[in-house]
Amino acid sequence: MEYLLVQDVALSSAPSYAAMTKLQQWPQLPECTEQSLISQLQTTLDIQQQLNIVSMAVGKVLPLSAMSLKTAVGDFSAIGSCSGEFEHRSVLVLNQQCLAELVYHSDYAFTPMAQRELLLLESEWVFALRNALVVSRLQQMALKDTLTGLGNRRFFDDSFEKAVMLAKRHNEHCALILLDLDNFKQVNDSNGHSAGDEVLLAVADCLRDTLRATDSLFRFGGDEFAVVLSGQDTDNAELVARRLVKVINQHYLCQQYAVSASVGLAVFNTDQCSKQLFSAADSALYAAKEAGKNTVRVA
Numbered sequence: 001m002e003y004l005l006v007q008d009v010a011l012s013s014a015p016s017y018a019a020m021t022k023l024q025q026w027p028q029l030p031e032c033t034e035q036s037l038i039s040q041l042q043t044t045l046d047i048q049q050q051l052n053i054v055s056m057a058v059g060k061v062l063p064l065s066a067m068s069l070k071t072a073v074g075d076f077s078a079i080g081s082c083s084g085e086f087e088h089r090s091v092l093v094l095n096q097q098c099l100a101e102l103v104y105h106s107d108y109a110f111t112p113m114a115q116r117e118l119l120l121l122e123s124e125w126v127f128a129l130r131n132a133l134v135v136s137r138l139q140q141m142a143l144k145d146t147l148t149g150l151g152n153r154r155f156f157d158d159s160f161e162k163a164v165m166l167a168k169r170h171n172e173h174c175a176l177i178l179l180d181l182d183n184f185k186q187v188n189d190s191n192g193h194s195a196g197d198e199v200l201l202a203v204a205d206c207l208r209d210t211l212r213a214t215d216s217l218f219r220f221g222g223d224e225f226a227v228v229l230s231g232q233d234t235d236n237a238e239l240v241a242r243r244l245v246k247v248i249n250q251h252y253l254c255q256q257y258a259v260s261a262s263v264g265l266a267v268f269n270t271d272q273c274s275k276q277l278f279s280a281a282d283s284a285l286y287a288a289k290e291a292g293k294n295t296v297r298v299a
């Protein structure tokens, strides 16, 4: 299913609320309920929060056990969702554009009356949801590397600063891995830029698959990647770093083009600020290159 993308949005061309919903044909909720849902939705541009708000409103008109939303910027589940025997699906459309698909679950059948009430609540949500989707899409575009879909340098700067501050506050470990591919330039030079892009995509996949969901992975630009590991001491972080170098060595494209990876690792100590930790990892990366590449050095 094709969902709304930010470039599809023409904010000024949205139809009027009444024309879009044909509300007069539908059973009306008491005015205060209707007003409060719309005004609650206007308080946030966060899709998850909007879904939670709508699920609470739906819960007032029928017994709901789960509610989830599929969009172009990701899938969301209402807080407290659990399985239910009956399912009802709705596609949310605004201005002839598909915003999202909503999936409801309940232990009770979705009667035609219940479905009409859901439709009414959905019609109150579409404008706020459209705005939240646009914001989310813009955030993704500002913070993601377009080739690999990983966080970009700007996202790294922000996340790294926060990770170091948290580590300091909770007196925990925080490790920074800087990874730079070896001999990558020759892939571009001998096989063209698209072959280079393929290698970068393969490396991004290797790194993503090897790391845990709680680790943060970024592409800095060029052939440089960064990983922030929260709560890992030097020994564990070094194990992770060596594993990353190994999976890159084992990938058939990297073998084909003789590409490997050098890594610099630094683990936060409480006297350091984020700049000092970064600089320590950068020096370690330089040492790994100087040591002949395809290796890990710890600051």
Ligand SMILES: Nc1nc2c(ncn2[C@@H]2O[C@H](COP(=O)(O)OP(=O)(O)OP(=O)(O)O)[C@@H](O)[C@H]2O)c(=O)[nH]1
Pocket (backbone or CB within 6 Å): 147, 180, 181, 182, 183, 184, 185, 186, 188, 192, 193, 194, 195, 196, 197, 200, 221, 222, 223
């Ligand atoms: N295909 C492709 N190449 C890129 C991209 N961004 C940067 N590059 C190229 O990546 C190369 C990075 O240069 P270097 O790090 O010096 O290359 P290297 O051969 O790995 O050098 P060593 O680290 O010393 O082994 C340059 O040739 C850039 O043009 C990209 O998005 N796609």
